[in-house]
Amino acid sequence: MLPIVHQVFGSLLVVAGLIVLPLPIPFGLIMLTIGFALLAPYIPAVQRLIRHMRGKWPNLDGTLRRWHHRMPPVIKSTIDKTHPHPAE
Secondary structure, X not given: OHHHHHHHHHHHHHHHHHHHOOOOOOHHHHHHHHHHHHXXXXXXXXXXXXXXXXXXXXXXXXXXXXXXXXXXXXXHHHHHHOOOOOOO
Protein backbone atom coordinates (compact mmCIF):
# COMPACT_ATOMS: atom_id res chain seq x y z
CA MET A 1 0.00 0.00 0.00
CA LEU A 2 2.80 2.43 0.86
CA PRO A 3 4.45 2.22 -2.61
CA ILE A 4 1.14 3.22 -4.20
CA VAL A 5 0.87 6.20 -1.85
CA HIS A 6 4.45 7.22 -2.69
CA GLN A 7 3.77 6.97 -6.42
CA VAL A 8 0.52 8.93 -6.29
CA PHE A 9 1.90 11.63 -4.00
CA GLY A 10 5.17 11.82 -5.99
CA SER A 11 3.24 12.19 -9.26
CA LEU A 12 1.06 14.93 -7.78
CA LEU A 13 4.15 16.79 -6.54
CA VAL A 14 5.82 16.58 -9.96
CA VAL A 15 2.72 17.90 -11.74
CA ALA A 16 2.18 20.67 -9.18
CA GLY A 17 5.89 21.52 -9.28
CA LEU A 18 5.76 21.92 -13.06
CA ILE A 19 2.71 24.18 -12.73
CA VAL A 20 4.30 26.52 -10.15
CA LEU A 21 7.81 26.37 -11.63
CA PRO A 22 7.54 29.83 -13.28
CA LEU A 23 6.90 31.55 -9.93
CA PRO A 24 9.77 33.65 -8.58
CA ILE A 25 9.92 31.64 -5.34
CA PRO A 26 11.49 28.18 -5.96
CA PHE A 27 8.54 26.15 -4.64
CA GLY A 28 8.35 24.37 -8.00
CA LEU A 29 11.93 23.10 -7.75
CA ILE A 30 11.35 21.90 -4.21
CA MET A 31 8.18 20.09 -5.21
CA LEU A 32 9.87 18.52 -8.25
CA THR A 33 12.80 17.34 -6.15
CA ILE A 34 10.61 15.69 -3.54
CA GLY A 35 8.29 14.23 -6.18
CA PHE A 36 11.18 12.67 -8.14
CA ALA A 37 12.70 11.33 -4.93
CA LEU A 38 9.42 9.60 -4.10
CA LEU A 39 9.07 8.18 -7.63
CA ALA A 40 12.66 7.02 -8.15
CA PRO A 41 12.50 3.74 -6.18
CA TYR A 42 9.68 2.56 -8.44
CA ILE A 43 10.37 4.06 -11.89
CA PRO A 44 13.64 3.16 -13.68
CA ALA A 45 13.50 6.22 -15.97
CA VAL A 46 13.53 8.55 -12.94
CA GLN A 47 16.42 6.53 -11.46
CA ARG A 48 18.42 7.04 -14.67
CA LEU A 49 17.68 10.78 -14.62
CA ILE A 50 18.84 11.14 -11.02
CA ARG A 51 21.89 8.93 -11.65
CA HIS A 52 22.83 11.14 -14.62
CA MET A 53 22.40 14.31 -12.56
CA ARG A 54 24.54 12.91 -9.72
CA GLY A 55 27.27 11.95 -12.18
CA LYS A 56 27.18 15.35 -13.88
CA TRP A 57 27.18 17.37 -10.64
CA PRO A 58 29.58 15.88 -8.05
CA ASN A 59 28.53 18.46 -5.44
CA LEU A 60 24.96 17.14 -5.60
CA ASP A 61 26.24 13.58 -5.19
CA GLY A 62 28.39 14.58 -2.20
CA THR A 63 25.50 16.39 -0.54
CA LEU A 64 23.22 13.37 -0.96
CA ARG A 65 25.88 11.10 0.53
CA ARG A 66 26.41 13.41 3.51
CA TRP A 67 22.69 13.66 4.28
CA HIS A 68 21.85 9.99 3.56
CA HIS A 69 21.71 8.98 7.24
CA ARG A 70 19.16 11.72 8.05
CA MET A 71 16.67 10.88 5.32
CA PRO A 72 13.45 8.85 5.57
CA PRO A 73 13.67 5.27 4.24
CA VAL A 74 12.14 6.00 0.82
CA ILE A 75 14.69 8.77 0.18
CA LYS A 76 17.54 6.54 1.42
CA SER A 77 16.39 3.92 -1.07
CA THR A 78 16.46 6.53 -3.84
CA ILE A 79 19.97 7.63 -2.92
CA ASP A 80 21.17 4.01 -2.85
CA LYS A 81 19.55 3.08 -6.17
CA THR A 82 20.82 6.16 -8.02
CA HIS A 83 24.48 6.02 -7.03
CA PRO A 84 26.42 7.10 -10.14
CA HIS A 85 29.32 4.67 -9.52
CA PRO A 86 27.98 1.28 -8.36
CA ALA A 87 31.48 -0.20 -7.94
CA GLU A 88 32.36 2.10 -5.02
